[in-house]
Amino acid sequence: xIRLDRVSVRFGSGARRFTAVADVSxxxxxxxxxxxxxxxxxxxxxxxxxxxxxVGHAEGTVELAGTVMPRRRPRAARRLVQMVFQDPYGSLxxxxxxxxxxxxPLRVQRLGDGERRIAAALHEVGLGAAHRFRFPHQLSGGxxxxxxxxxxxxxxPPILLLDEPTSALDVSVQAEILNLLTRLRQEHRLxxxxxxxxLAVIAHLCAHVGVMQQGRLVEQTTAAALAEGRVHxxxxxxxxxxxxxxxxxxxxx
Amino acid sequence: MSGATLRSWLLDPAxxxxxxxxxxxxxxxxxxLSRNGLAMAGLAIVLALVAIAIAxxxxxxxxxxxxxxxxxxLQFFSRAHPFGTDELGRxxxxxxxxxxxxxxxxxxxxxxxxxxxxxxxxxxxGYFGGAVxxxxxxxxxxxxxxxxxxxxxxxxAALGPGIENAVVAIALTAWPPYARLARAETLTRRDAEFVQxxxxxxxxxxxxxxxxxxxxxxxxxxxxxTLDMAGIIITAAGLGFLGLGTQPPAPEWGxxxxxxxxxxxxxxxxxxxxxxxIFITSVGFNLLGDGLRDVADSRAA
Numbered sequence: 430x431i432r433l434d435r436v437s438v439r440f441g442s443g444a445r446r447f448t449a450v451a452d453v454s455x456x457x458x459x460x461x462x463x464x465x466x467x468x469x470x471x472x473x474x475x476x477x478x479x480x481x482x483x484v485g486h487a488e489g490t491v492e493l494a495g496t497v498m499p500r501r502r503p504r505a506a507r508r509l510v511q512m513v514f515q516d517p518y519g520s521l522x523x524x525x526x527x528x529x530x531x532x533x534p535l536r537v538q539r540l541g542d543g544e545r546r547i548a549a550a551l552h553e554v555g556l557g558a559a560h561r562f563r564f565p566h567q568l569s570g571g572x573x574x575x576x577x578x579x580x581x582x583x584x585x586p587p588i589l590l591l592d593e594p595t596s597a598l599d600v601s602v603q604a605e606i607l608n609l610l611t612r613l614r615q616e617h618r619l620x621x622x623x624x625x626x627x628l629a630v631i632a633h634l635c636a637h638v639g640v641m642q643q644g645r646l647v648e649q650t651t652a653a654a655l656a657e658g659r660v661h662x663x664x665x666x667x668x669x670x671x672x673x674x675x676x677x678x679x680x681x682x
Numbered sequence: 683m684s685g686a687t688l689r690s691w692l693l694d695p696a697x698x699x700x701x702x703x704x705x706x707x708x709x710x711x712x713x714x715l716s717r718n719g720l721a722m723a724g725l726a727i728v729l730a731l732v733a734i735a736i737a738x739x740x741x742x743x744x745x746x747x748x749x750x751x752x753x754x755x756l757q758f759f760s761r762a763h764p765f766g767t768d769e770l771g772r773x774x775x776x777x778x779x780x781x782x783x784x785x786x787x788x789x790x791x792x793x794x795x796x797x798x799x800x801x802x803x804x805x806x807x808g809y810f811g812g813a814v815x816x817x818x819x820x821x822x823x824x825x826x827x828x829x830x831x832x833x834x835x836x837x838x839a840a841l842g843p844g845i846e847n848a849v850v851a852i853a854l855t856a857w858p859p860y861a862r863l864a865r866a867e868t869l870t871r872r873d874a875e876f877v878q879x880x881x882x883x884x885x886x887x888x889x890x891x892x893x894x895x896x897x898x899x900x901x902x903x904x905x906x907x908t909l910d911m912a913g914i915i916i917t918a919a920g921l922g923f924l925g926l927g928t929q930p931p932a933p934e935w936g937x938x939x940x941x942x943x944x945x946x947x948x949x950x951x952x953x954x955x956x957x958x959x960i961f962i963t964s965v966g967f968n969l970l971g972d973g974l975r976d977v978a979d980s981r982a983a
Contacts, residue, residue, distance in 0.1 A: 444882055509882035520875035525895050526703045534883040562703035567695055578881065582771040602826065 430588060430620040431457040431480060431579070438472070438479050449475040450486070451644040459505035462614060462621040464635030465498035466668060467626060472644035473624045477590050480513045480622065494558045494587055508538060512579035515593040517573035521565040527551070527576050528561050536582050543544070552580040553616075554609060570618045575609065581628055582613065588676070589614075591623040607633050634655060714856040714977045721973020727966025734953050735782040742776035748931040756949045765955045768938070769945060774955050777933035781956065785963065788849055789917045793907055795853035800860020800903065805891050807869025808860070819865070822858045828894050830855040830917055831924075838926035845934075848927040852917050856910065863906055899980050907970030912964030919960050 438450040450472040457463045465473040479486045480493070482502045491498045494510045514520040521530055528614040531547045540546065551561060554575040565573055574594060581589060591610070593604040611634060625631050631638055632652040640662060646661040649660055660666055693710070697703040715721055734741065751771035758766050765774035807818040834851035841847045872895070873878060880890050921927035922936025930937065935956040942953025 431740075438886075478891070481882055483881060502884075504884035507882060512879070512882055513877070514875040516875060520879055522876040522894055526700070528700060528703075532878065537880075537883045537885045537889065560698060562697040563695070564703070564707065576693070577879075581882075584883065606763075 430459040430463070430494055431455065431463075432490075432492040433476075433623060434490045434492070436476070436479060436485055436486050436553050438475050439487045442605055445498050449644055452489075453641075453644075453646045455639065455646060455649075457618055457622060458622055460618050461637060462623065462635040464638045465624045466620065466626060466631055466633030466638060466643055466670075467641035468626065473641045474475075476641070476642075477512070477592055477622065480662040481510055481590055482507070483512075483546060486622075487522070504538065508584045508586055510588040510590060511584060511586040512590040512592060513574070513577050513581050513594045516597050517570050517577055518565070521573055527556075528609055530576060530580050531583055538584050540584065546583060549584040550613050553582065553613065553665055554579045564609070569602075570598050571605060574598060574602075575607055577649060578609065578613070582617065586618075587618075588620045588622070589620060593625050594623070596627065597623065603630070607651060608636060621655070628655065629667065640668065689756075711977055715973055718973040718976060720969045723795040724957070724966045724969025726975060727962060731782055731786065731966065733750075735786045735840045737913070738779045738783055738841055742773070742779045742968055743777075744780065746773040746776040747933050748772065749779040750931075752774055758949075758951070766949070766951045768952050769941060769949075771940055772931075772933075774938075774952065777938060778935070778959050780957060781933040781935045781938065781959065783917065783930055784845065784932060785915055788800065788845065788852070789911055789914055791849040792853050792856060792914050795849070796860055797903060797907060798921055799853070801864050801896065801899065803857070803861035804864025804866075805868050805895060805899070808865035809872050809891055809895065810885070811872075813820045815865070818861070822861045824857040825854065831920060834917070834921050834926060839920070843921075843926045843929055844930075845928045848918055848921045852914055860903055860906065861907055863903060864899050868895055869979060871895050871898055901974075905971055905978060908974055910969055911967035911971070913966070915960060944946070972977065 431453040431664065436450060436453045437448060438596055438677055440447045440449060453476055455463075466475065467473045475484060478484045480491055482491075482498060485500060493506075496506065496509070498506060498600065525533075528547060531550055534540075535543045535546060541614050547561070548558070551557065556572065556575055556579070560568065560572065560576075565576075579595075595605070595606050598606060605629065610621070613619065614634075623631060623635055632655060636652050637654055638652055639646050640650070642664045645666075648660065648665045650660060650665070654660065655669065658669060660669060689709075691702065692706045697706055701834065715725075738744075743855050750969075751767075753771065754763075754767050755769055755771040756767060757763055757771075760766070763773050763775065765778060767773055768777070802821060807815045807822075821976065830852065834848065837847050837851040837854075853906040854890050856892065868891075877890060877894055880894055885893075918927055918937025919934070919939065923940040924942070925937070927936060928934035938956035939953045939960070942949070942951075942956070946953050
C-alpha cells in the first residue's frame with residue numbers, strides 16, 4: 430500500500446543544505462500497521478510528511494496504493510492518505526466548530542451527503558451530536574484528537590498517517606485513543622503508519638517497526654522481536670535500553 | 683423566549699446548530715466587551731455619531747448648515763443657535779450635525795479601501811514567502827515612505843481638492859501598516875497544523891487563505907482599523923483645515939476649525955465646537971478599539 434523507493438528529503442540549499450531523510454526504502458502492505466521510532470530529529474516526522482505530500486522529496490519515489498505520487502498531487506490523490514497530528518490544540522482551527530472542521534474536507538473533495546457523513550464520522554470516534562457544534566476550546570485534549578481522527582477519516586482514506594498522536598495527551602487518554610485507533614483500523618481495513626518516540630505506544634498498535642537514526646532507516650523488525658530484545662542495530666538496542674520495563678509488551682496483532 | 687432562557691440558550695456549552703454556535707460565540711464576545719466600561723463609552727460615542735449622521739435632517743435644518751445670514755454672524759449660544767453662529771451667520775449646531783455625515787463617509791470609504799488592499803498585499807506576502815514576499819513588502823515600504831499630508835497635498839494639487847481625493851490620499855498612505863499586520867499574522871499561522879490538514883484535504887491556496895487564515899487575521903486588522911479611525915478623522919480634518927479636503931460650503935469639521943481660527947480669541951466657540959466634535963469622535967473610536975483588543979486578547983489567552 431505504501432512503497433518508498435530510496436526517498437530523500439532535503440531542506441535549504443548550498444552550504445546550508447540539510448538532509449533530513451536519506452535513502453529510505455520501505456514497504457507497508459495493505460492493512461498493516463507500521464511504526465517508526467527514533468529520537469527527535471531522526472527524520473521520522475519528515476518522512477511522514479513526505480509520504481503525506483506536505484514536503485517535497487528530492488529523490489526517490491513515493492508510491493501509494495499502486496500510484497506513484499507526482500510532485501504536485503491532484504485533489505483526487507489527496508484522498509489516498511490523511512494524517513493525524515501530534516498537537517490536538519494546534520491541529521484544529523480555533524475559530525471553527527467541529528462541524529465546520531468536518532464539513533471542509535467534504536466540500537473540498539466534493540463529497541455529497543455531508544449531514545450523514547459528519548454524524549457517522551463523529552459517532553465512529555465516540556463523539557455525539559452534543560459535540561458537533563462546539564469550538565475546540567470547549568473540548569478536552571482527547572476529544573480534540575478524536576475530532577482530528579474523524580476529520581482524517583471522513584474522506585475514507587485507505588492510508589492513515591499518525592504523527593505522535595498520543596504524546597500530547599494524558600496517560601489515561603492515550604490508552605483510549607490507541608484503542609480507538611486499533612478499532613478503526615480493523616473496521617476500515619486501514620493501513621497505518623505511525624511515528625512515535627515511545628516504543629510502548631508503537632508496540633501497542635504496530636506489528637512492524639522501523640528504527641530511524643539521522644535520517645536513515647537503520648533497522649526493520651517486528652514488535653515481537655523488539656519485545657524479546659532480538660535486535661541487531663546498536664541504536665535500536667540503545668532505544669530499548671532507554672525504555673525500561675518495555676520487554677514483554679505484546680503487539681496488537 | 684424570556685431573557686434567562688435566551689441567555690442559557692446562547693451560553694449552552696453544547697450548541698445544537700451552526701447558528702446557535704455562532705450566536706453563542708458573538709454573545710460571549712459581547713459579554714466580555716460590555717464588562718469594559720471605557721469600551722462601552724467608546725461604543726456609545728460611535729453609535730451616537732452614526733445616529734446623528736442618519737437622523738441629521740431631523741435634528742437640524744439642512745438649509746441652516748450652508749445658508750449665509752450675515753446679520754446674525756458670530757453669535758453666542760442661544761435658543762435659536764445652540765452652538766452659536768460662525769463668521770457667515772451659519773448655525774454651528776446644524777453644521778456639526780451634517781458634518782458627522784462627511785466624517786463618517788470619509789471613515790467608511792477609507793476603511794473599505796484600506797482593509798482589502800492591506801489583506802490583499804499582506805496575506806500572499808506572508809503565505810507564499812520568498813520572492814512574492816520580497817516584492818510585495820518592498821512596495822509596502824515605498825508607500826510607507828510617503829508622508830500622509832504631503833502626499834495628500836500632491837493629490838489635491840494634481841486632481842483638485844475634494845472629499846474623494848482626500849479619501850484616496852488618506853487610503854494610499856494608510857494601507858501599508860495593514861499589509862504588514864496581515865503578513866505578520868499570516869506568518870504565524872501558515873505552518874499551523876490546521877493549515878497542513880487543509881493542504882492534506884486538497885484545499886487550494888485561495889481556499890486556505892480565505893477560510894483558514896483570513897478569519898484569524900481579520901480581528902486584529904479590524905481592531906487596528908478602529909484604533910486608526912482617530913488618525914484618519916484627524917488627517918481628514920487636517921486636509922479640511924488646509925483647504926484641501928471637502929470644499930466650502932460643505933460643513934467639514936476641519937474646515938470649520940480653520941474658519942474659526944481668525945476669531946479664536948473673541949468668538950472662541952466657532953473653532954472650539956468643531957474641534958471638540960473631532961476630539962470626542964476620535965476618543966470614542968480609540969476607546970472602542972482598546973476594548974475590542976482586550977476582548978480579542980482574552981480570547982487568545
